[in-house]
Amino acid sequence: MRIIALACVCLAxxxxxIAGPVDDEFAAGVRGVPWGTTLDELIAIRPGGDQYFSTAPxxxxxIVADDEPLxxxxxxxxxxxxxxxxxxxxxxxxxxxxYERREQLLSELLLAFGPYRKPYVYxxxxxxxxxxxxxxxxxxxxxxxxxxxxLEFWIRVVASDETPRRQPP
Numbered sequence: 001m002r003i004i005a006l007a008c009v010c011l012a013x014x015x016x017x018i019a020g021p022v023d024d025e026f027a028a029g030v031r032g033v034p035w036g037t038t039l040d041e042l043i044a045i046r047p048g049g050d051q052y053f054s055t056a057p058x059x060x061x062x063i064v065a066d067d068e069p070l071x072x073x074x075x076x077x078x079x080x081x082x083x084x085x086x087x088x089x090x091x092x093x094x095x096x097x098x099y100e101r102r103e104q105l106l107s108e109l110l111l112a113f114g115p116y117r118k119p120y121v122y123x124x125x126x127x128x129x130x131x132x133x134x135x136x137x138x139x140x141x142x143x144x145x146x147x148x149x150x151l152e153f154w155i156r157v158v159a160s161d162e163t164p165r166r167q168p169p
Contacts (some may be wrong), residue, residue: 006018022113026136026155029090031068033082035157036089038056042082049082054082056092066095070153071108081152094141102142109153113138125150126150132158 010074024148030037033045039042042062049064068081085091097105106128109116121144129139137158143150 003159007069010152021133022130022138023133023135025112026138027134030095030155031094033090033093035091037082038089041088046080054083058084058088058091060084060088070095070097071105071112072095073104073108077099088158090152095153095155097151097153099143099146100153102140102149102151103152105122105151106140109138109140116140134158 029037031044037045039051039060039062041122046062046064052061052063053059054061061084062082063079064082065078067078069075075095075097078098080096081094082090083092083094096160106116110132113130116130116139119126119128121127124145125141125143127139127141130137133159137154137156139154141150141152141154
């Protein structure tokens with residue numbers, strides 16, 4: 001009986017040591033872009049992107065080519081999306097990942113941040129969201145149909161009043 005109890009304690013300690021809080025990695029921003037960055041500041045940090053209208057509260061998105069690996073996963077030909085709030089400051093960032101890396105991305109995020117909430121379907125995508133922390137929330141959005149599949153890793157600042165949290169319908 002003691003061996004079983006000791007094994008359970010060791011497993012619990014090992015699991016908590018592997019899973020790190022989202023805020024430790026994303027509270028200040030993502031890959032050198034702080035939350036609250038203005039469009040002009042973002043263009044200075046990440047030049048060469050394109051602007052689009054968006055469904056974000058500020059109705060603006062800036063997309064730039066970015067193929068830097070994510071959690072060890074190659075991302076050739078991928079992009080990053082920066083979405084702006086009503087005050088024209090960055091409130092969410094989407095990182096494109098090749099669809100065929102879906103299971104690897106989810107596995108890496110599970111190891112780094114622990115379990116996600118129950119996935120839900122909204123439109124043509126499956127959403128995997130991790131519980132929000134004090135400052136940041138992460139999630140994965142994957143198209144349900146692998147033909148022409150899309151996969152994105154999303155990070156949002158949650159301390160802003162204008163950043164809505166995605167909730168299951």
